Amino acid sequence: MEFRVSISCQRCHLCLCLFMFLMFSVLVLHVVCLNEEGLALLSFKASITEDPNGSFANWDSSKQNPCSWNGITCKDSRVVSISFPKERLLGSIASSLGSLASLRHINLRNNRLFGSLPLELFQARGLQSLVLYGNALSGFIPTEIGNLAFLQVLDLSLNTLTGSLPNALINCKRLKTLVLSHNNFTGSLPIGFGNGLNALEKLDLSYNRLNGSIPMDIGNMSKLEGTADFSHNLFSGLIPLSFGDLPEKVYIDLTYNNLSGPIPQNGALVNRGPTAFIGNPLLCGPPLKTPCSNGVPPDGPAMFPTIEGGENEGRISKRTSMSKAIVVAIVVCDLFGIALIALLFFYCYRRAIAMRLNEANGSNDKDLKAMKECLCCMDEDSDTSSENVEQNDLVPLDRHVKFNLDELLKASAFVLGKSEIGIVYKVVLDNGLMLAVRRLGEGGSQRFKEFQTEVEAVGKVRHPNIVTLRAYYWSVEEKLLIYDFIPNGNLSAAIHGRSVPVSFSPMSWAVRLKIMKGIARGLCFLHEFSPKKYVHGDLKPNNILLGPNMEAHISDFGLAHLANIAGGSPMLHSRRIATEKTQNQFSDIAVTPVMKIELCYQAPEALKTLKPSQKWDVYSYGVILLELISGRSPVALLDTSDMDLVRWFQFCIEAKKPLSDVLDPALGQEPEKEDEIISVLKTSLACVQYNPESRPSMRQVTDTLERLAAGL
Structure with a gap:
């Protein structure tokens, strides 16, 4: 009996071993069927610890190649693209991806990838685009990136990468898009940055800690489009003159750095507003209001050479005393004249503006005739004589304001809207410039200084998405705010349509x-x-x-x-x-x-x-x-x-x-x-x-x- 049981157990053991061998053989055959690229991709899958959207659900190792797998694109049965954007994948980037010889595109944006960029990844020398933004990658950019001679798109933004940009980056001569914003990069830009990457069409280095001077050859990037963004870094020194060689359609953003010295006024830098330069307290010159020092001591050089000798000295003393008396007399006369002109101007303006604004609701496109008649009897020098008057004058808040109160009052006006704060007019000057003028209404004159302080603070706020306050006017009867005119109406009308019957197309x-x-x-x-x-x-x-x-x-x-x-x-x-x-x-x-x-x-x-x-x-x-x-x-x-x-x-x-x-x-x-x-x-x-x-x-x-x- 015991002998039979022993034989039976031996037979069961042999059967079990045979079964396990057969199963192992089947698995080995399945794996063997998958080519080397498939095995490399399975290593990538193994490096992903969370796949909430089931991105790898059909990655079947029994296939001969991975070309039918999700996120994989092949050409001639070779993997050319890996794409898993916004899949919330958690894990790291496997070094095995670098072994894919035909790989051209990697897109793993907006996931939860962490760890460093593996050096082996840059062995895929045919890589044309590497898009990894919106992850939690750390470490530095390896110098091996210089091996990617065909790279055209590199987007590593919104990560936590550190270190300096490798000099080898400029070996990527075909690079068209370089976006490295919102990282922790430090150090200066590589030598030859402008010459080496002159094929760039998009450049964004913002929100890092890059320092040093901006390379002088930056102007060689003649194919740039959109915004060349250097903002929110630690760049120092002068703004290179070569910036002016960039295409004029390029917006150069240098805000919030440590740049210093005069702003060049050539080429692409001409007619740029102050918005592009704010946050650099040591910059000076147009379009900023901070004047540049000309290197002359504050007191300046002597106007005349010193003449020694008693007789000559006496003559100079008499001449000086006479000139002082003359100057005092002239100043007194000027002040008296200014007072008379100001009173006349105030009376004319008060009368004319009241007539003009009261008639504006029912009479669009009419000139301010009353003000014309009043101003025509004034001396042509009245504009200059009112420069020192605190009130009753148009005060520009921007050095580029080229119109004056006379031109504003002669312009055609149209009512845009009313509210409890006042009436808003569209004003068209004779030269075609369109402005929006808000009339705050009547009020006392006791708080002019407070109003002046506040309005000038508001006028300093400059941003492309904030309407710019260009000038203001204050008198006892009228307070006006002059803004840029924005032509496409307000957002409420764009969403719901206007009250007047006009064609309405919903926004995309x-x-x-x-x-x-x-x-x-x-x-x-x-x-x-x-x-x-x-x-x-x-x-x-x-x-x-x-x-x-x-x-x-x-x-x-x-x-x-x-x-x-x-x-x-x-x-x-x-x-x-x-x-x-x-x-x-x-x-x-x-x-x-x-x-x-x-x-x-x-x-x-x-x-x-x-x-x-x-x-x-x-x-x-x-x-x-x-x-x-x-x-x-x-x-x-x-x-x-x-x-x-x-x-x-x-x-x-x-x-x-x-x-x-x-x-x-x-x-x-x-x-x-x-x-x-x-x-x-x-x-x-x-x-x-x-x-x-x-x-x-x-x-x-x-x-x-x-x-x-x-x-x-």
Whole structure:
């Protein structure tokens, strides 16, 4: 009996061994069937620890080659592309990818990859594009990058890479796109940077810690387009003259560095506004208001040589005393003349401007005839005689302002809109220049100095997405603010159409995203980089203006404070109180349409304080995003459902309604943009959190949208 059991056990053991051998043979055969490129890709898969979207679900090792796998593209049965954008992959980059001899493109953007760039990766010498932005990669760029002679696109932005840029980078002669922004790169740019990379079409080095001087050969990059971005670094020294050799259509951004000396005025640098140079306190010369020192001591050289000798010295003394007496007499006469001219001018202007502005509502395109008649009787030198008068004069806030008060008053004017803060006019000068002029209304003259200080501070805020205040005028009866005219109306009209019957075409998602980014950039600048880290406090679509290419311009920044100082808006404070009481439902004060619009965009904490905060602006921005996504008017929604737009979105989410129910129907025609729309929707919902501390900063919002837009 025991003998039989023993034989039986031996047989079972042999069968089990045979079975395991057969299974192992099958697995070995399967692996053997897969070529070397497939094995290299399986190593890459093994380096990924999380794959939440199942990107590698069909990576079957039983295939002869990996050409049918997700994310893999082949040509002639050889792997030429690996693409896994926005798949939330967590892991590292396997060095085995460098063994793919035919590899041309790697796109792993917007994942969660960490670790360093493996040296072996750069053995794939046929690589043409390496896109790894939006990860958590660290370490430095290996010098082996110089082996990639065919590389055309290198985007490593939004990582945590460190070290200096290797000199070998300039061996990539065919490079067209170089984007290294938002890292921690240090050191100076490689020698020969401009000559070696003269095929570049896109260059972005912003938000690093690069230092040293900008190479003198930078002007050899003759194919650059868009923005050459050197901003937010530590570059020092002079701005190279060769910048002027770049194509004139290139916008050169040198903001927030340590550059010094005069700004060259040649080629591409001519007629650049101050926006491109802010944040460099040691720069001087146009277009900045800081004059450059000419190397002469403050007192300057003597006007005349010293003459020694008693007789001559006496003559000089007499001549000096006589000249002083003459100067005093001339000054007294001038002051008297100025006073007379100023009084005459004030009387004429007060009479004419009152007539002109009162008639403007019903008579567009009429000249200010009364002012013409009044000014024609004045001496031609009256403009120069009013330069030293504090009030009753047009005060430019920009050295490029070439018009004067006379030209402004002679211009044709059209009413653009009215509000409790005042009337806005479109003014067209004789030379065709168009301006927007806001009349703050009548008020006292006791707070002129305060108004002057505030308006000049607002005038210093310059950003492409903020409407520029060019000049102002103050008198007892009139206070005027003169802005750039933005031609495409406001955002509210672009979303919902105008009240007047005109053709209306809904905006595409790309245009809406562009507007969102523009508003975010402007607010981020106000919050983070403006001199006083300002707050807007009254952000809504009505004061988001759209430029010729649908770029966003934030308007009315600082307006409420200026209006209060000018005395032209006594309703601002009472309106805020009325809004608070209306929301608390224990007031009989009527809610005006203006108050209702404000209510829709105000943060919840606005009911507790009259002082806006940056988080208040973030909330208003979030409501605007929801409006752009849904196409719904917050005011109309409040009228029909007694529910503001934020609560309506929260209701739809709780009810688990499909995305199509909350989207603007026009966006339903772009199903391929659904992922991007959802990403922006998440950002907007973060912005409208009830608790201010739970809302992101505008810098975080801007970075999020920039990453999203870069993936378009």
